[in-house]
Amino acid sequence: xxxxxxxxxxxxxxxxxxxxxxxxxxxxxxxxxxxxxxxxxxxxxxxxxxxxxxxxxxxxxxxxxxxxxxxxxxxxxxxxxxxxxxxxxxxxxxxxxxxxxxxxxxxxxxxxxxxxxxxxxxxxxxxxxxxxxxxxxxxxxxxxxxxxxxxxxxxxxxxxxxxxxxxxxxxxxxxxxxxxxxxxxxxxxxxxxxxxxxxxxxxxxxxxxxxxxxxxxxxxxxxxx
Ligand code: ADE
Numbered sequence: 001x002x003x004x005x006x007x008x009x010x011x012x013x014x015x016x017x018x019x020x021x022x023x024x025x026x027x028x029x030x031x032x033x034x035x036x037x038x039x040x041x042x043x044x045x046x047x048x049x050x051x052x053x054x055x056x057x058x059x060x061x062x063x064x065x066x067x068x069x070x071x072x073x074x075x076x077x078x079x080x081x082x083x084x085x086x087x088x089x090x091x092x093x094x095x096x097x098x099x100x101x102x103x104x105x106x107x108x109x110x111x112x113x114x115x116x117x118x119x120x121x122x123x124x125x126x127x128x129x130x131x132x133x134x135x136x137x138x139x140x141x142x143x144x145x146x147x148x149x150x151x152x153x154x155x156x157x158x159x160x161x162x163x164x165x166x167x168x169x170x171x172x173x174x175x176x177x178x179x180x181x182x183x184x185x186x187x188x189x190x191x192x193x194x195x196x197x198x199x200x201x202x203x204x205x206x207x208x209x210x211x212x213x214x215x216x217x218x219x220x221x222x223x224x225x
Contacts, residue, residue: 006071050114062112062116063118091129093133101147102152102155177206
């Protein structure tokens with residue numbers, strides 16, 4: 001998979017992809033992540049990437065020219081399956097969306113800033129608009145990092161244990177059950193007996209019960225379908 005991220009703040013996207021699973025996924029060539037600075041495509045002598053909004057009002061708007069130039073350049077190089085705009089008024093991201101995106105070949109992600117992007121970019125280039133939650137961030141970069149992380153870990157081969165993504169919370173509309181590791185007792189707080197029993201059938205049953213119980217109390221909305 002190839003992911004191109006378009007941003008005015010590329011420095012915000014340096015560390016999220018340079019450690020742990022995200023770095024390994026790139027080293028193993030499961031994913032190629034390219035970050036592009038929109039400012040490099042500004043046609044303006046001051047390298048501006050934003051302007052006042054027509055009709056007046058507070059807040060700057062990301063200009064159409066540099067973004068269109070960059071998108072056109074990338075589109076001339078390969079066919080994109082999706083061109084995503086990170087925005088608080090997009091569809092709220094869910095695990096199902098991540099599953100679908102992880103199957104794609106080429107994805108472009110545009111990070112919004114200021115008051116947003118000139119609407120003509122959204123109308124003419126964007127194929128998907130995604131929000132990572134009902135709150136407003138200073139820009140789309142951290143949202144893009146969240147999206148890329150959630151998608152890349154689902155690409156086959158990225159996680160060591162192939163089954164571990166399948167047993168994630170949300171994959172069956174269920175939250176994950178509690179987990180424990182050594183020691184079996186700390187400060188008098190004990191690990192549930194069944195997990196130490198070696199009885200795989202009983203352990204499986206306990207995990208299913210706990211997953212259901214946790215989902216019922218914390219996220220009953222997941223059980224509605
Ligand atoms: N940009 C600003 N806030 C955002 C959000 N909640 N999701 C995606 N992009 C954003």
